Amino acid sequence: MSIRSPKKLIEVALPLDDINRASQHEKSVPRRGHPATFHLWWARRPLAAARAVIFAQMVNDPGGERGYYAGKTRAQADAEREELFHILRDLVKWENTNNEEVLARARAAIAQSWRETCELNKGKPGFDPDVLPAFHDPFAGGGALPLEAQRLGLESYASDLNPVAVTINKAMIEIPPKFAGRAPVGPAIEAERGTKKATKDAFDDWSGARGLAEDVRRYGAWMREQAQQRIGHLYPSIEVTPELIAGTALSTGATGQKDHQNAGLTGLQPGQQLTVIAWLWARTVKSPNPAFSHVDVPLASSFILSSKAGKEAWVQPVVEGDSYRFEVRTGKPPESAKAGTTAGKRAAFICLMSGVPIDYKYIRAEGAAGRMGAKLMAIVAEGARGRIYLAPTPEQEEIARQAVPGWKPETALPERALSFRVQEYGMLTWGNLFTPRQLVALSTFADLVPETIARIRADALAAGMADDGRGLDAGGNGATAYAEAVIVYLSAALSKQADWCNSLSSYIPAIEGLGHLFSKQSIPMVWDYIETNVFSNSAGNYLNHIEWVAHAIATLPASTNSMALQCDAQGQQITASKVVSTDPPYYDNIGYADLSDFFYVWLRRSLRPIFPKLYATLAVPKAEELIATPYRHGSKQAAEVFFLDGMTAAMHNLAAQAHPAFPVTIYYAFKQSDTKKEGGTHSTGWETFLEAVLRAGFTLTGTWPMRTERDARSIGIGTNALASSIVLVCRPRDAAADTISRRDFQRQLREQLPEALETMIGGTSSQSPIAPVDLAQAAIGPGMAIFSQYAGVLNQDGTPMRVHDALVLINREITEYLTPDAGSFDADTLFCNSWFEQYGWAEGPFGEADVLARGKGTSVQGVAQAGIADSGGGKVRLLRWADYQAGWDPKLDARNPVWEATHHLIRALNTQGEAAAGALLAAMPDKAEPIRQLAYHLYTLCERKKWAEDARAYNELITAWHAVLEASREQGPRGEQLGFDA
Structure with a gap:
């Protein structure tokens, strides 16, 4: 049955500058409340870009079948297109994320286009004007696309092979609508002083997911209270002594003068207890010098504690015979403090005791033999006027060593993985990435889950909530399911705690701040690390993570009933008759499965009773993950074949099932580009991905470069990225498509590409010209549209032309068009x-x-x-x-x-x-x-x-x-x- 599908806006024109500007701006806004802060995920698309793409692929372009081809003038079509652009410009603004007036206009435009499309296909299955098609993202990842589809009024489906991704999507699109509009059931939190309810006025009403967010706060506070009662002794405060106030506990600065201003000691009284924010440790190995082989010498990348002007502080090692200790000094540090005990990349470190070089080979051998230790370098405490840096004490170090975890994750790290560096230093299990005190803290919070579930359920029943006796996994929506829902969010807070509470997190002297592990999508080795105080009031504490999660929950749409499922994109049947926008894995850029095991081992401990199938395995599934990893497949060539075959199957699945009225939009992060002398941008990953899309039976009807990561001014020429994402707009290829010769393809490029390029670089009344930095990627669209509409382009010897060769020809035409000689x-x-x-x-x-x-x-x-x-x-x-x-x-x-x-x-x-x-x-x-x-x-x-x-x-x-x-x-x-x- 023939389907009439009007061209969509995304296949004709976009206000690209506005979308890119909004996407970049979103990266710089205060993050509290952003859904991305609910749980870390790598390479998540900005909400602005996701929202814009889904809207533009669902609304009809006014110049198509319902436009001037159907009786409208070009001026009328342009005016209507400008109105859609106006909606888009409002829609992508960060401040309009939950603006119901703006969203209502967008939903109305989507509904109007759907009615027009149904009118063209009256009586055909799947074209009910009163029922919008549902949305599906088969590589849901961090969930930005399913979330924005839900925000635009669509029933949204998210699927992924990775259980962590599925959990994130359940938390964002599936759980909130179940409990939307409910008041919190937990007892309000009492303020520390007085009887005022600390959370009573958190919201004016409990609409959407606000009640759910508030219960996450309340039960998170209860869990913290319970944990502190059990393990608070492992996080001792420090008592202010007269010696501390006099400055004797701090060494003199480089000038020999005591510097109390920088030490932050002003106003403190004897007997006052200082809360420790963090303990700063340096890893140690036995000295390679035989004379000091009994001494554990520090591997410190720097001795600087604070490099803020006027607040400088550093660690001074003091060698005494065959031992050493650390002091803290203030004032301008000596140059030697900046390098710690490092000695350059080849020599690695220098032995503090003897000056003998310590190379990486020796350090790795010590780590593999289990002889790598740690020594406390400094203590960071909360002062009346900022951070106070204190020399370590034997008592503080001893208390840390008293921690004995009753459980730790024994799941093995991958022998080899993208951006993993720790295994060669003897860290072979996930539990090895944490100190004993960190393991005790994280497992204590995880072990509180059963008690917390029982408490929430009892409070929910007492508040009058009905109970069907079914949990979340069984589709329940009563008190039992509600208790489990709150635990899902509290487990996300535990994930955030793990990201900060591990032995690969650093202290940042430039901002006097605590760092966390996943500032990048890697697990690098860290030589001097921090232990954060999970019960303090500073960054990295448990309640802070609860707040971040609660704020994110409160901003979720909690509107249309939606679902998140675990399944492989190659075999799933969820896509049937749905609108599809997706952000697949990026060839060999990010090892999602390996990285997410870091969170999985902790989530599994909390959530396996709630989602037994989702967390049935000891680790995240790896074998089926669609990335090109030579260490899994034996060689680079075998990895590329695996990726190409698997992605082709997944894309074919989409081409066969997606709703025929809409194009499929696919993101590809352009992070491996390499500019060649023949002109244009090439990448093995990019070309392999395009090859898979075209083999699957898609034809390209557009490509849009979207700067979802960086500002144009920061884009390095010839580096890893030009535009950070390319959005491919795809339709299934005509089953009767013919083949053409290479010569015919080149002729069509010469005839058709100049007009498309002129539109791109000239701009229109509504659309600014495509920036040069984006032109190569944008021009792929019209060029590949010619290439991909045919069943094949045949070379002179009869072999089919590869995508690489087609891109070379397209880039050559672009260069010819732009050269001044032309x-x-x-x-x-x-x-x-x-x-x-x-x-x-x-x-x-x-x-x-x-x-x-x-x-x-x-x-x-x-x-x-x-x-x-x-x-x-x-x-x-x-x-x-x-x-x-x-x-x-x-x-x-x-x-x-x-x-x-x-x-x-x-x-x-x-x-x-x-x-x-x-x-x-x-x-x-x-x-x-x-x-x-x-x-x-x-x-x-x-x-x-x-x-x-x-x-x-x-x-x-x-x-x-x-x-x-x-x-x-x-x-x-x-x-x-x-x-x-x-």
């Missing part, structure tokens, strides 16, 4: 372009420049007179934009090549801003188009040459292009001659 550029500009490609801003021989200039129809003397080059002493060099003179007036310049105009415009933009650049452009409207094309070309050239700073200047000119055009219009009639829609 346009109507003046001779001076053509000379400058060729000279720049060979020498950049460096000097070159006059004779060579003379020959080149004559070949381009100009002269060296001419380009020098134009003010764009210096010539003298037998050498020639181009002037940088910063060398151009201010006050230049193009109307008074008799020789004004496009090269000169472009760099004067860059100078005006960088030194005076968009208004000044606009005024300059208004004085030379005939050069606007060539300037824009030259800027694109020069960016591409600089990217290929890996000239990052130069490339940035051209990219920023295009990024600001619409603003410059708008400013030029404000200059009067000259601006109106530009002929562009700003």
Whole structure:
């Protein structure tokens, strides 16, 4: 049965700048309340991007079957498209995440488009205008996409092979709607002083998941109280003594003067108890010097405690005979303190006792033999005016060694894994990543789960909640299930505690802050680490994690009934007749399964009684994980085949099942790019992924570069990323698709790609031009749309063309289109372009420049007179934009090549801003188009040459292009001659 599917907005146009800007902004907003703070996950997509993509793939483009092809004028279609853009611009703003008025407009537009689509397919199965299709993400991961689909009013399904990911998605989309609108059942928390209820006014009402969030606070506080009663003795405070106040407990600074201001001791009284925030330890090994082989010497990467101006503090080791101790000193530290006992990468460390080098081979051998220990270097305490740094005491060190865990995770770490470094130092199980005191704390909180469940259930029944006797896994929604739901969130807080409460977390002197393990998607070795006080009031304490989780819960939609399931993307049947947007694994960038075992071993201890099937195995499933890991598959080639075959099967599953009225959108993180000399950006992972998508039967109808991670100014040219994500827009390929020859493919590229590129770099009334940094990825869309619509493109020998070769041809056409020789550029500009490609801003021989200039129809003397080059002493060099003179007036310049105009415009933009650049452009409207094309070309050239700073200047000119055009219009009639829609 033939389906009529109107083109969706995402297949035609997007306000990409607005989406990218909102995605970047979301990374910088205060994080409390952001769903990402509920539980750590790696490479999670921004909510803004997820929301925008799902909305744009569900609404019809006004210029399609329901647009001017059906009787509307182009102007009417453009106006309607601009209204959708207006919704999108509001929708992606962080402050509008839960703005019901904005969300209602978005939901209404989705519903209207669905009714239009149903009208075109009246009577066909799956096209009920009153029932929106459900959403599915088969690689749900951290859950941003299913969550935003739910926020847009769709019934949302999330599936993943990884149990940690499934748990995150259950917590975000499945559990909240079950208990939406319920008041908390737990006793309100009493304030520390007085009788005021500390949480009574946390919310004005208990709508959505706010009541659930409040119970997480209340029962989290109860668990902390119970844990402190049981193990609080392991986290002792420090008593203020007269010696401490007098400064004798702190050593003198480099000047010999006591520095009480930096020590934070002012205002303290004898007998006062100071709460310890953290204990700072250094790992130790036996000295390799035979004379000191009985001494455990420290492996300290730094002795600096605080590098804040005016608050400097450091650890001073004091050697006494065949032993040593640590003191804490304040004031400006000596240079030697910054390096600790390190001695460079090859030598690794230096023996504190003898000065003998300690290399990594020796350290690894000591670790493997179980002889690596730790010594307390300093204590960080809460003072009246900030941090207080104290020398370690034998009592504090002894108390830490008294901790004897009754349980620890014995699950083995992988022998080899992406970004794992600890195994070679003798850390072979997950339990080895924690100190005994940390293990006691984490297992105590986990062991409190059964008591807490019973308490919550009893309170829920007392509050009048009915009970069906079924738990969450059995679909219950009464008191039993509610008690388990609260535990899911409290277990997430335990995961957060583990991220901070391990022996791979560092202290950060620059901010006097506590660090945590997963600042990156890796498990590196850490030589000096902290033990945080789980009962303190500073970062890393248990109640702080409870607060983060509770705030995140309160922002969840808790609206449409949704579901999270564990299943393999290759065989799942959930996708049937659903809208699909997904963010699959990234080839070999992140080892999700290996990394998430860190959390799994603790979640399993708490949640196995609640989700017995989900947590049945000892570790996260690995064999089926779709990443290309040579250590699992025997070789790099075998890993690539595994990834290609598995991803092809998963993509085929989507192509066969997804709702035919909607394109499928797929994210790919472009993090392995390498710019080649032939032009364009290539990556084994990217090409293999594209190959899988096309083999699965998809054709590409668009690609959108979305900066979901970094600001354009921070993008390194020729490094790991250009745009951080590419969103592929895919439709199933026509079953009757034919094959074409390589020559026909090249002909179609030449005929069709220029128009698509012109739309991208020219922009429209609603859409800014694609920035040069994103053009290579965006242009893949129209290029691959040609390639992928055919069953195959055949080379001259009859073999099918690979994606790699197609990308090379597409990139070549892009380069040809942008090169100045292909346009109507003046001779001076053509000379400058060729000279720049060979020498950049460096000097070159006059004779060579003379020959080149004559070949381009100009002269060296001419380009020098134009003010764009210096010539003298037998050498020639181009002037940088910063060398151009201010006050230049193009109307008074008799020789004004496009090269000169472009760099004067860059100078005006960088030194005076968009208004000044606009005024300059208004004085030379005939050069606007060539300037824009030259800027694109020069960016591409600089990217290929890996000239990052130069490339940035051209990219920023295009990024600001619409603003410059708008400013030029404000200059009067000259601006109106530009002929562009700003």
